[in-house]
Structure formats: C-alpha cells, structure tokens
Amino acid sequence: MPPTTRRPCSARPPASSAACRAAHPAAPDAVRPAPRPITAGDLQKFVLVADPQVSPDGRTILFTRRHTDDRHQTVSNLWIVEAPGGEPRQFSSGGKDAMGRWSPDGRQIAFLSGRQKPKSQIFLLPVGGGEARPLTQFPEGSIGEFKWSPDGTRLAVSFRPADPDFTEEARKRREEKGLSEPPRVIEEPLFRLDGDGYFNRQRHALFLVEVATGRTCRIFDRFRDGGFAFAWSPDGAELALAANLDPDAWKKPWRSRLYRFRLADARLTAVPGQADGSRSSVAWSPDGTRLAFAGVLGRDVLWGARNQDLHVVDLATGHTRNLTGGHDLCLEAAILSDCREVEWLSPVHWSPDGRHLFAEIRRAGVTNIGRFDAATGALQDLTDVKAGQVCLGNLSRDGRTFALRLGSPTRLDEIAAGSLARRRLELATVTGFNVPLFEGLALSEPETHFVTAADGTRVQLWMMRPPAVPRSRGKAASVAGKTPRGPAVLEIHGGPHAQYGACFFHEFQVLAAQGYTVFYANPRGSKGYGEAFCEAIKGDWGRHDWTDLQAVIAFMEGRPEVDPRRMAVMGGSYGGFMTNWIIGHTDRFAAAVTDRCVSNLVSMAGTSDAPILPDTYWAGNAWDRPETLWRQSPLRLFGKVATPTLIIHSEGDLRCNVEQAEQIYSCLQVRGVPTRFVRYPASTSHGLSRGGPADLRIHRLGQILDWLGRYLRPSGRPPAPPARARRRR
Incomplete structure (x- = not known):
C-alpha cells in the first residue's frame, strides 16, 4: 500500500511506496545487486502520470497513466487511487484514453479516447462500474477541451473538424479511384501548428453536448486564430470566453478580450473596461461576480518575454486587479523535462468561498503551490519544496483536498494528495509506479x-x-x-x-x-x-x-x-x-x-x-x-x-x-x-x-x-x- 502518513510540505517527495515494496521485496543485503547505470533503453520502462483530478467529495484521485508497450507504442489509460492512500487501480482500458473529468455529482467520468481511430470522441464511464460509452459523434478532427456544466447535464466542448479533403475516409476513396493526394489551397495566414499538423482553413468552435442524449449543437464559431478559453458560470446560464475575435487576430494578438455568452439567446457581451492585451485560462468566481484570467496587458504580448499575470476583473464595473504584478511572478514560467509534455500555463482555481485563488509558483527551477488573496493579491506559499516540483491538478468541492503531482531530479512524477491545513498543504504521495526500477538505478x-x-x-x-x-x-x-x-x-x-x-x-x-x-x-x-x-x-x-x-x-x-x-x-x-x-x-x-x-x-x-x-x-x-x-x-x-x-x-x-x-x-x-x-x-x-x-x-x-x-x-x-x-x- 502507498504511504498514507502526511508529511510536511518542505520534505522531499518520497522515493518509494509500501505497495511497490511489498510487490517487489528487497533482497537481503548480502545478495542485493548494486545499483546499475541508467540507460537510454530504460525509457521504455518508465511509467508516466499526468493530469490528476480529485473527485468532488475529495476521496478519490483520477489520473492518466502512460507506458510504452513491446511495439514501442504509448498505452494511455485512466487510473484511480484513494486520496488518503490505497492501491492504484486501472479505471479505463481503451489504451488511448486521457483527460478524465469528474461529473459534478462524482458519479461518472467523461474522458477523451482515441480508441475509435481515426476519430477521437468523448466517452462516459460510471464510477460505480459498467462499460464506457461514447457520448459524442464528432467527425474526424480535434477535440481541444471540454468542461461539465455545474448541474452535470451538459458539456461545453471545443472541436475543430479536419479538412474534408484530408480525412482518412477521403484518403481511402482516393486510393480506390487511383487518385493522387490533393494539393492544399491556402489563403489563411495560420494553417498549421507544430504537433497538430496542417488544418488549413479549419478552426475550433464551441459546442454544447447533452449528456443524456449526446445531442450536439455548435454555439459559437467566430474564433479567427483558432484559440480560446472558456468557463461555465456558477448558475450554468452563461459561458465566459477569452478570445480574439478581430478579423486580423494573427496580426493583432493583443486584441484578446473577455466575453459573456448567454446560452438562452446566444447573446455575446464584452466585459466592460478592457484594455489591449492577451487573455487565457479564464475562471468564474463562485459567486458569479468576477472572472480570473491569465494575461499580459498591453500590446507587447508575443513570444512570452513578459510576465503572464493573474488578474481578477469585476464583471459589473470592468475594474481589473493584477494579483501577481507585485510579486514579479509569471504563470507561464514552464520548467522543461524530457519525461513530460511542456506545461506552459499554471492551472488557476478559486477557493470555494471566493476569497482566494490557487496557482503554481515557479521560481528558479522549482514549482510550489501558492494562494493569492483575490482582493489584495497577497501571496501565501502553501508548500516550500526546495528542489522538486509540486504541480497542481484541481481541488475538491470543499477546497480542502488537492490533486497533485510530485517529482524531483532523481524521481519521475508520481500522484499525490494535498490536504489544506490552515496556511499549509500537507502532502502524501499515493502512487509509486517507478519505485522498483529507480531503486535499482545509480542516479x-x-x-x-x-x-x-x-x-x-x-x-x-x-x-x-x-x-x-x-x-x-x-x-x-x-x-x-x-x-x-x-x-x-x-x-x-x-x-x-x-x-x-x-x-x-x-x-x-x-x-x-x-x-x-x-x-x-x-x-x-x-x-x-x-x-x-x-x-x-x-x-x-x-x-x-x-x-x-x-x-x-x-x-x-x-x-x-x-x-x-x-x-x-x-x-x-x-x-x-x-x-x-x-x-x-x-x-x-x-x-x-x-x-x-x-x-x-x-x-x-x-x-x-x-x-x-x-x-x-x-x-x-x-x-x-x-x-x-x-x-x-x-x-x-x-x-x-x-x-x-x-x-x-x-x-x-x-x-x-x-x-x-x-x-x-x-x-x-x-x-x-x-x-x-x-x-x-x-x-x-x-x-x-x-x-x-x-x-x-x-x-x-x-x-x-x-x-x-x-x-x-x-x-x-x-x-x-x-x-x-x-x-x-
């Protein structure tokens, strides 16, 4: 069993777990092999964890677990583990599953799966047991992000269809007729993206999906540069959008604005009093009166040289407060590794009472969790790891349990639970997938x-x-x-x-x-x-x-x-x-x-x-x-x-x-x-x-x-x- 003992936040991430030790008992001292040098081939033995999400009641953490199979292919499934500690267990089995998200009542999980290649769809899986079923029936394309409505009846989804001339179905039709691969006829300045490929004129749009029926409706598609962020209002009647709707958005990246989109009549209203700048990672306050967002105000927004600040804007007056400006911190201070994808922007979460915002504090190569006063910007460091990473997933409904990842220079990331006790987070690592391997390596x-x-x-x-x-x-x-x-x-x-x-x-x-x-x-x-x-x-x-x-x-x-x-x-x-x-x-x-x-x-x-x-x-x-x-x-x-x-x-x-x-x-x-x-x-x-x-x-x-x-x-x-x-x- 993984350790359940809470440890001070200043302690280093633990190097092992009781469950792994029990499954792989140590040899007696006389015969224990000496640690060996790590090799390039050890990459295929790594287990990588990502995207921890704690259940609304704070009892269970959902996460993505990846490993490489014998054919050098990445196998990705959802796993769950009890937040106080327990034996991690596999939750999905599609082999191409990721981005699991709890429903607001904690009874089911929506997740993204590529098991129906070449199409990726959103699936639903009951927490109490049962088979995963596809919720969406999107055509071939790219699902960017999805979020549950507060009442759990709908999902807001960003989706971009593939160019119809370059789908897998179109390729098969051409092969049957002996036709060549078609040319790309391009008139848009942005038509490709590294890691995403060529999408030509296609852009992401915002859709609503009914959970009970799967009925899908496109509700907004004016995103000219293809990128936007969104969040549900607490009452589920609106969506907040952070987007650049300028016809020349690619030339004017500083034209990003915050909008309120009313679902009843599709009315779009700009938040008042906004200056030029970039805006993303929008989050609605629990009382519905404010929006938090990450952004750079002004026109000097390209390439990320300036700090990406955390802001809070009053929806009635448009008054904006920069919470991080006085601390000279950047929410986009990515720390690089070759064992995880680059995580540019820190997650941002409100406390249930709306008084604070939680985010990652990335200073001098170390990541900790900080709490900002939403009114004054005062910062409280909730963890103080000196040589490692404490990375934020999400919070439980009551704001007392945090889903986290912990890692260090000599240990791959593992999943952890954080318990908020007054002004500190007490951390407990709840997985130890890589312990047997790493205990035998000289690092x-x-x-x-x-x-x-x-x-x-x-x-x-x-x-x-x-x-x-x-x-x-x-x-x-x-x-x-x-x-x-x-x-x-x-x-x-x-x-x-x-x-x-x-x-x-x-x-x-x-x-x-x-x-x-x-x-x-x-x-x-x-x-x-x-x-x-x-x-x-x-x-x-x-x-x-x-x-x-x-x-x-x-x-x-x-x-x-x-x-x-x-x-x-x-x-x-x-x-x-x-x-x-x-x-x-x-x-x-x-x-x-x-x-x-x-x-x-x-x-x-x-x-x-x-x-x-x-x-x-x-x-x-x-x-x-x-x-x-x-x-x-x-x-x-x-x-x-x-x-x-x-x-x-x-x-x-x-x-x-x-x-x-x-x-x-x-x-x-x-x-x-x-x-x-x-x-x-x-x-x-x-x-x-x-x-x-x-x-x-x-x-x-x-x-x-x-x-x-x-x-x-x-x-x-x-x-x-x-x-x-x-x-x-």
Whole structure:
C-alpha cells in the first residue's frame, strides 16, 4: 500500500511506496545487486502520470497513466487511487484514453479516447462500474477541451473538424479511384501548428453536448486564430470566453478580450473596461461576480518575454486587479523535462468561498503551490519544496483536498494528495509506479551553483556528476589524484523563455551515467527570475545570454572534475540556436550537438508555423529590413565554425523547419567540418525528444552518445571516419 502518513510540505517527495515494496521485496543485503547505470533503453520502462483530478467529495484521485508497450507504442489509460492512500487501480482500458473529468455529482467520468481511430470522441464511464460509452459523434478532427456544466447535464466542448479533403475516409476513396493526394489551397495566414499538423482553413468552435442524449449543437464559431478559453458560470446560464475575435487576430494578438455568452439567446457581451492585451485560462468566481484570467496587458504580448499575470476583473464595473504584478511572478514560467509534455500555463482555481485563488509558483527551477488573496493579491506559499516540483491538478468541492503531482531530479512524477491545513498543504504521495526500477538505478543528484557574469548578473546553474565520481574538495583533490578529470557537456534549454529546474531529465541522467559531468543553466531570457531577467534578450538573442553562458563555461573549465579539452555543447530549439551561436564564436568545445535548431531568423520568419511579425519581438522584417534578423542568425558565423557537429532535426518540425538544419549542414559539409545529419521522419515533430515514439527517442540518445564518444574520448583525437563514409569519398 502507498504511504498514507502526511508529511510536511518542505520534505522531499518520497522515493518509494509500501505497495511497490511489498510487490517487489528487497533482497537481503548480502545478495542485493548494486545499483546499475541508467540507460537510454530504460525509457521504455518508465511509467508516466499526468493530469490528476480529485473527485468532488475529495476521496478519490483520477489520473492518466502512460507506458510504452513491446511495439514501442504509448498505452494511455485512466487510473484511480484513494486520496488518503490505497492501491492504484486501472479505471479505463481503451489504451488511448486521457483527460478524465469528474461529473459534478462524482458519479461518472467523461474522458477523451482515441480508441475509435481515426476519430477521437468523448466517452462516459460510471464510477460505480459498467462499460464506457461514447457520448459524442464528432467527425474526424480535434477535440481541444471540454468542461461539465455545474448541474452535470451538459458539456461545453471545443472541436475543430479536419479538412474534408484530408480525412482518412477521403484518403481511402482516393486510393480506390487511383487518385493522387490533393494539393492544399491556402489563403489563411495560420494553417498549421507544430504537433497538430496542417488544418488549413479549419478552426475550433464551441459546442454544447447533452449528456443524456449526446445531442450536439455548435454555439459559437467566430474564433479567427483558432484559440480560446472558456468557463461555465456558477448558475450554468452563461459561458465566459477569452478570445480574439478581430478579423486580423494573427496580426493583432493583443486584441484578446473577455466575453459573456448567454446560452438562452446566444447573446455575446464584452466585459466592460478592457484594455489591449492577451487573455487565457479564464475562471468564474463562485459567486458569479468576477472572472480570473491569465494575461499580459498591453500590446507587447508575443513570444512570452513578459510576465503572464493573474488578474481578477469585476464583471459589473470592468475594474481589473493584477494579483501577481507585485510579486514579479509569471504563470507561464514552464520548467522543461524530457519525461513530460511542456506545461506552459499554471492551472488557476478559486477557493470555494471566493476569497482566494490557487496557482503554481515557479521560481528558479522549482514549482510550489501558492494562494493569492483575490482582493489584495497577497501571496501565501502553501508548500516550500526546495528542489522538486509540486504541480497542481484541481481541488475538491470543499477546497480542502488537492490533486497533485510530485517529482524531483532523481524521481519521475508520481500522484499525490494535498490536504489544506490552515496556511499549509500537507502532502502524501499515493502512487509509486517507478519505485522498483529507480531503486535499482545509480542516479546523479544535481548540485546548484551560481556564477556571476561579466556585467555582474547572477546566473543559476546545476552540475550533475557521473554517479560513480565522488564530490571533489577543490583543486587540491585533483592535484592529489583523487578527482580524475573527465569529459563534460553543457546543455542549453529551448524556449527561450522557459527554464531548467529540479525535475527528472532522462537525457541528463544517461549522459552522467556514461561518464560525462553535465552542466545546465538558466541564462538571461529564462523564466523564473523576474520579468527584467527574462526580457533582457527580447529581440536580442546572442548578447546577454551569451555573456551569461560564457560565465558558465568558465565555471566548467575551472572544475577539477572537468578536462577542458573534452567539453561539448548541446541544446534544442533556442538551445540549438545558442549551440550554433557558441560554436560560431569559440572553438573551446570538442564537439557540438544542435537539435531542432534555429540557424537563420530571416528564413525562419517565413517557414515557421507562426510567422514573425515585423517590428514586434524583433525590429525590422525579413524582406526589406532584415538587418536585425540576420545579425542574430548563427548562420552568418558559420564561415568560422570548426567544431565537429551532430545535427538532429525532425522532417515534421513545423516550428523550426528542417531547412534551418539543412542550411548549417550544407555549410559545414562544403567547408569540410566533420558533421552528421540525423533526420527523423515527417511523422515526428518539434517535441520528438520529450513526446516522440520511444524507439526514435532511444535512437536519438544513441546518436548523441556515439558522437560525444567519438570526440570526447581521453586521447582528445577524433577517430578515422567510418568505412562507409570513406567509401563515399
């Protein structure tokens, strides 16, 4: 049985559970095997949990559990566990089930399932037992989000149909007739999205679904940019919408507004007194008089450099209060991992009495839960985990039980329950799926350090030693031969406006297990250190961030564990940009790995899924004023690059198109610099390393280890090219 003992919120997430220990009894000390190094293939043994949702009565937590089967396919089902602690048990069995949501009375669960491929539908499953039944009969397309009405009789659903020429049914008809795949005739500026694919002219609309009959009605479809948020009013008579209804919404992202949609007569009314800005994550107060939302007020809303603040607006007067502005916090300060999807925005929930709002507080790589006074913005930290993640799901009806996820740098996330006791949350982990595996692994515990950049900026970094390497005691230890110098890797995160932090990162652990000391940092541009720190690189990549990373590199070179001749640099997305930038400025690294990179901002302005708008985040444009974009493009520096470089990219990447990688590969090949280009198929996307097929992710890690092993070996000399490469010459 998982532990039921409540623990102080400051304690670290537990490493095991009684249930797992009982199912996998420990061997006697004399025969217990020594912990082994983690491998790339261990990815297939991970159990990943997500989206915890506590029942209205606070007794049971519903969550999504995922694992990889023998055919490298992801199996996703709903599981439940008692909030006080108990044996987790499987609740659904479709293999493609997720997004479970309790009905208001707690008697049934609505969830999204892809079991009727290629169509995804919303299913209903009684909590007391029975078979799941499909509620909706949408055509092939994409269900974005759904929410129960307060009385449990309806669901509000966002849905976007697939382009009729590109459905599975249309493909089969063409094959029967011997016809070619049709062209895409596009007139809309936004017609694709990374990870979502090509949707052409189709957009999400808002539907109402009757739970008793499944009857479905489209109620609103004026969302020009395809994105919107919605919430039910407490009496069920209205829906609040956060949306941009401007005909040129993609050019004017600051035209987002809050609306009230009355269901009785489909009347749409704007909340009064609204300024320009972006708005999302809307939540109606329990008394129906206010709306909470996440947003950035003003026109400077692109790319996420500014803080995403928590606001409360009075529906009668339009008066808006910024609750987080005085704390310099951002609700969109994502902490990156390769074992879960990026969670950009924090959930936001009202307390039952309407006096407070709960949200995640993401500071300096750590996530805790905070409570904001809805009238004054005063913040109370409900948890104080120092090196880990406490991630919020939802609250019980009485606001006393929280559904949570807990994780740390040496433990994958597990489900937890939080009990609100006065001004603190008492936490209890209620699953332990990964305990048997992790108890047999030798893992690296990150150390936190700070360095000071040349201009005085303080920068946080982490260092992970190979598990078998003892902690050094300074340079004297190295001189005495107690700390052998070895290879090191600098990892740079993407975003750029995101952050590394205290969560499990499989890639880092695999590198450390292979003998590399791993360094990762949050230079300027990162979230988690205030708005000014993040905005420092707005439209100016490669200056302040490079200054900060030079301080990190100097720190690496000064470590007694590190051989400065055997260092590598690597990163993905913006991290790929900085990798390219660094090897264009220095030859201090023996090898580089640039993954899903940015190399040429001029071409990216037209090939990314989100066109770069002129004179917004960057000055100028890509056609007749490209100077700023070109000055910040690493490609212009590649005439000087001599670092052996592994290039990794997905052909289906719609965010940083594969042409970004092709440009630097061609340059390095023409110049005779050792390089390898690994192209993953068009079925993969920008997020391959964290959400792609397991076999391809393992292959990717194998390519990285092979490349680093070739150029960071003790001799420091690259080996002869492989036989196949020699024959091509």
